[in-house]
Amino acid sequence: MTVLRSLVLFVLAALAEIGGAWLVWQGWREQRGLWWVAAGVLALGAYGFVATLQPDANFGRILAAYGGVFVAGSLVWGMVVDGFRPDRWDLTGAVICLVGVAVIMYAPRGA
Template sequence: MTILRAVVLFLLAGLAEIGGGWLVWQWLREGRGLAWGAIGGMVLILYGVIPTLQEEPAFGRVYAAYGGVFIVLSLLWGRVVDGWRPDRYDLVGAAIALVGVALIMWGRRWFG
């Protein structure tokens, strides 16, 4: 699997998880209709499927690396969709998380 394919799958999984969770949040916390929650639930099911398309066979490794991507995407979602502005500590933490993602997924390939 190419690094690009892995990154694209992480991004798709993140959008599905955050988007689905946001739709459920809108339903339960913001009083939107049941359809918002139902669509959110379907999107969350899709989130569960996408990581299985990663070539890496170790579930724990894929989900640990995905966690770092989730951190970054959550901050971006908050900024773009909810208008919330991450502070410098959020940004530094996200950068550290991405270094962790790279080491977990590709460190063996880069460093032996």
């Protein structure tokens, strides 16, 4: 159950951070307005809180693992929201990152 909880938190964190960054991008770069930017800032703040809910107590481990989730999640976001089509190297890199996440977060550790 702890692994499942951790995975759900990684997905929620990815939605908050990637969604927040996308909102800022849309608000500023695509000139949709400051309300989009403000919503993005709030979502980015929510990401920071979601990360604290991870069962592991090590900030460095959580953030390092989340980096891999961010890479894969960003490609998925781009596909779903912006019509981006990743090539085989994008996908290969994302899989490598997710394997890294699994090793960092869920490898058995001695006491």
